Amino acid sequence: MENFSLRQIKLTDGFFYERQKINAQTTLPAIYTRFSETGRFKAIKCINEPPHSHVYWDSDVAKWLESASYILARKEDEQVRAWYDEAIDDIVKNQCENGYFNSYFQVYKPDEIFTHRHDHELYCAGHLFEAAVASSKYLNDNRLLGVCEKYVDYIYERFVEKKDTAFTTPGHEEIELALLRLYRLTKKEKYKTLAKYFLDNRGLSEEDNIILAQSHIPIREQVSAEGHAVRATYLYTAMADFAQLTNDTQIKQNLEMIFNDIIKRKMYITGGTGSTHCGERYTVAYDLPNYSAYSETCASVGLVFFCDQMLRLTGNKIYGDVLERALYNGVLAGISLSGDNFFYVNPLEMQLERTKDHLDKAKHTVLNRYVYVERCPIPKRVKIFSTSCCPPNICRLIEKIPQYVWYADEKNSTLTLSQYVSSSLSSDFVDATIFSSMPYSGKVQLKINSKGKKITLRIRKPAWSSASFENEKNGYLIYEGVFENTEINVDFSPSLKKVYSNPLVAENSGKVALTYGPIVLCAEGSDNDFNIFGVKIGDISKAKIEPLNSSPYALNVTLPVSYFEDSGELYSYEQGREIIKTLKLIPYFAWANRKENDMRVWFPNKE
Structure with missing residues (x-):
């Protein structure tokens, strides 16, 4: 199955419609302000002066640019457009002649490019590629795409052709899924080939043998969720996309086992994953503490990406169920209702006096303050972290929610409704409107026109619904026929x-x-x-x-x-x-x- 484009689905009312308004009006500008104050946008000007860039700052800017692309496509905003244009102009201007771009390494360590596996060069590149896909696809702006085409050529030359880098695969996965998204946009085989290279070589090199980065064994031998939870879900997302593109049944089977390991042994009720701050990782089965839960916001975002890709790969409704759980709970807990404050860590229990004591003791050393404020539960969201991957990750995900509503098979003969969000769908073979009161109630009204074509309509029955339906099969309500402005009403009766x-x-x-x-x-x-x-x-x-x-x-x-x-x-x-x-x-x-x-x-x- 495939998603519909964000151009084809628009939110029209309700819970997530309101969240998207806050996202555009408050969240995106707030993140820009914080990133400007801390020097992230100045860093991409590649000037060697304080505040000095950090190895992963480019990824923060790239996620902001991706978010801005979605938001500008929905509604033009003069200020956001000015910020967006300036950032892209800086990246274009400062790209190296050979195609490389990284505001940290090319300014501070130009002789050490691709020598430090865990310093996020390819991770930053991946987020830049995702931003390029968004700006090209939704704004018809190919400036970043041009940057990325040259950058991919350089990476391919160094890693695949010359093999003169100090490592074989990235320490933090991301570039793999981004390359496949570039491939889907451009159909250039080199992008898929490079993604395959990174996937196939993970876990093969002795220097890469580290479980935190899922490098302990090759991907076709991995059957359980291990290591850093965000890196893992990004890897699994890429594997699922690659399996769909290449019909790789071995990877598909492995991913189904990995997914079951997550949801049956290593996932919080909120859809959070990665229970410990020690490595931000999956631990042993059933190790799910509440007060000290790590459950990084980005890990819930990554789980949404993984579920979406597995739903596309298999059509199994369980992926829609878990996506829903993570979206309404693990992801949304990471951002304030006002849209401008954030959690990095998401505990399931807060003992205020105990936490205050910990934070008070942490003030005595810079290291302990960092550990407690950014790696342990805090009782109040903050505007920014030194590691601020989560705010722009939430921002871009909220904009991508329409993509998780509808799916169609490759023949456009089966249409699947997975998430109940008030929205309109307009495509070549079907138009549909959803009126949903979720999560306030379980009532959903659907109006659908299949434009004279006979199709199968599948409506996911949520895992929490006890309602009974005669037309239920494999967790979906099944309707077949030619739909001519047909109205369907369903009540999933939450309790x-x-x-x-x-x-x-x-x-x-x-x-x-x-x-x-x-x-x-x-x-x-x-x-x-x-x-x-x-x-x-x-x-x-x-x-x-x-x-x-x-x-x-x-x-x-x-x-x-x-x-x-x-x-x-x-x-x-x-x-x-x-x-x-x-x-x-x-x-x-x-x-x-x-x-x-x-x-x-x-x-x-x-x-």
């Missing part, structure tokens, strides 16, 4: 549900989480005038659910719970007095948008 984790997740032993439709819920101290860690969840049948259609919070949930008073003793032979309290819950993505406070997702289960 408040308890979720139990695998008993091997020691952290969640005896606990439950609560969800409503695709939304994972949490409790914050701001809404509850008692200790939320003294609560047990029992019967939830009396819960009250309040959709907030005009609010970015989406919904409120209140329910009676058992609260156990402080007995006054650290340890006691009798439990504190039980009192029935009313607990208020909000979507996990909306936590930490008010004052700093406690938060939790998992609660002791009374039943």
Whole structure:
């Protein structure tokens, strides 16, 4: 299956429509301001003066340019266009004659180009390639594409032809998926060949034998998710795209095993992955701590990319289910409701006093401050990090959401509706309009015109839906025929549900989480005038659910719970007095948008 172009699908109303407005009006300018203040946009002018560039700053600028391309394609903005043009002009002007571009190495270490595997040269190149695809495809601007064509030629010459580089494959994957996107745009075989070279050689060289970068074994032998979670999902995305382009069944089978390893053993209920700050990586199965959860925002973004590509490769609805989980929870938690503050790390529990103590102690050394502020849970989003990969990653993903709504097979005979976002689709063989109240409710209205052609329409039934449908097959509702402005109404009937984790997740032993439709819920101290860690969840049948259609919070949930008073003793032979309290819950993505406070997702289960 394939996505439709962003030119063909437009969001028209509802939850993500509002998020896109905030993205254009607030998020993109805010990121530009922060990146300008820290010197990222100055760096691409390639001037040797403070603030000095960092090895990965080019990737931050490139993701901003990609985001700006999508936003400008939706609506022209004079200021954004000026920023965009200046940045591209700087890159074009400062590209080396041989095609190389990296604002760090060509200014500070020109004699060390392609000698440091883990210094992100090819990672930065990959993001530049993705920006070039976006600006060419959606703005008809080929300036960056011209830069990238020369840059690919140089990389190909050095890595494939001369083989005179100090490493064979990149330490941080990204260029592989970017090359394949360049190939899909231009149909130039060299781009696919170079992507294949990097994929095939990963894990073959002794100097590359590192599990953090998925280089421990060749990709066709990898069957579990290992190493740095962002690098991994970027690699798996590229592998899935390559498997689709080349009909590589071995890679497809491996990816299915890797995906199952993630969702059955290594993924948080929020769609977050990579549970530890030590290497930002996957650890052992079922190691999913809540307070110290790492769950980097970029890892959730990467999981969305991986799911999208696997859905295109296989058509299996589970990839739409997990994409939905990651999008509504793991990704959106990484950005404030106002759109201008961000989390790098996404814990599932916040103990405020404990965290404040850690942060206070961290002030004594620069190293510890960096470790705690950028590598451990914090109670409040911030405007920028020294490593700020996450803000522009969220920004570009929010713009790409329309691509995850509809998919079509290569013959345009099967149309798949995967995500329920109010939108319009216009293509050569089908027009469709979706009216969706997701995530406030499960009602979806679809109007479709197949322009005289008989097609099969598949509508994904969400994993959280208990509704019954006679036409359900393999997780999809199936409709066949010629659709002439046909109206289809579906109600997936979301309800408040308890979720139990695998008993091997020691952290969640005896606990439950609560969800409503695709939304994972949490409790914050701001809404509850008692200790939320003294609560047990029992019967939830009396819960009250309040959709907030005009609010970015989406919904409120209140329910009676058992609260156990402080007995006054650290340890006691009798439990504190039980009192029935009313607990208020909000979507996990909306936590930490008010004052700093406690938060939790998992609660002791009374039943």
